[in-house]
Amino acid sequence: xxxxxxxxxxxxxxxxxxxxxxxxxxxxxxxxxxxxxxxxxxxxxxxxxxxxxxxxxxxxxxxxxxxxxxxxxxxxxxxxxxxxxxxxxxxxxxxxxxxxxxxxxxxxxxxxxxxxxxx
Amino acid sequence: xxxxxxxxxxxxxxxxxxxxxxxxxxxxxxxxxxxxxxxxxxxxxxxxxxxxxxxxxxxxxxxxxxxxxxxxxxxxxxxxxxxxxxxxxxxxxxxxxxxxxxxxxxxxxxx
Numbered sequence: 001x002x003x004x005x006x007x008x009x010x011x012x013x014x015x016x017x018x019x020x021x022x023x024x025x026x027x028x029x030x031x032x033x034x035x036x037x038x039x040x041x042x043x044x045x046x047x048x049x050x051x052x053x054x055x056x057x058x059x060x061x062x063x064x065x066x067x068x069x070x071x072x073x074x075x076x077x078x079x080x081x082x083x084x085x086x087x088x089x090x091x092x093x094x095x096x097x098x099x100x101x102x103x104x105x106x107x108x109x110x111x112x113x114x115x116x117x118x119x
Numbered sequence: 120x121x122x123x124x125x126x127x128x129x130x131x132x133x134x135x136x137x138x139x140x141x142x143x144x145x146x147x148x149x150x151x152x153x154x155x156x157x158x159x160x161x162x163x164x165x166x167x168x169x170x171x172x173x174x175x176x177x178x179x180x181x182x183x184x185x186x187x188x189x190x191x192x193x194x195x196x197x198x199x200x201x202x203x204x205x206x207x208x209x210x211x212x213x214x215x216x217x218x219x220x221x222x223x224x225x226x227x228x229x230x
Contacts, residue, residue, distance in 0.1 A: 044208060045159070047221055102153060104155070105167065
């Protein structure tokens with residue numbers, strides 16, 4: 001059974017940093033692209049970043065480029081999202097999602113983790 | 120990268136059909152047959168309903184179908200059931216520079 005469990009969320013002040021983790025199990029983690037997607041309160045889904053199975057290639061949405069960094073540790077089956085210089089508009093539920101062999105398609109998602117940016 | 124355009128809401132009575140459109144550009148929807156649709160109940164993980172424009176993952180009822188014409192993709196839910204009430208999002212691969220983009224979401228209400 002595929003499981004994705006996010007952690008590391010919480011309350012952070014504007015300008016602060018946070019690192020989200022996503023523990024994966026039930027599939028060969030190193031074989032699949034993984035992504036982070038968020039949903040701000042009352043808003044839709046927004047794709048943020050993706051990393052290839054090996055970790056060699058990363059893709060980042062313009063909205064968070066230069067502030068968010070995605071990475072993965074295949075030895076620990078864990079996906080990360082380092083978020084720096086956080087802003088109020090980064091307040092959202094953050095989901096990790098498993099890619100498939102079809103580009104830009106996610107077949108499993110975590111339950112999400114809440115990040116609140118506020119003073 | 121602009122979000123794909125979806126109507127904010129759609130509705131239908133039980134047993135009826137509803138179709139949701141998803142309009143992009145030649146750089147995303149029109150350029151690739153990699154359009155997906157996700158069902159999202161608030162507080163739960165999104166669920167993949169359609170991939171590669173019209174394919175259904177195992178376990179998804181055949182009441183859900185997808186299609187595409189030019190820069191616009193569509194999701195049709197036939198034989199609406201109460202449990203189909205949810206938010207639906209389209210997404211499309213957008214090439215190696217932009218990777219992918221979501222639509223703004225459509226709230227489907229079963230009357």
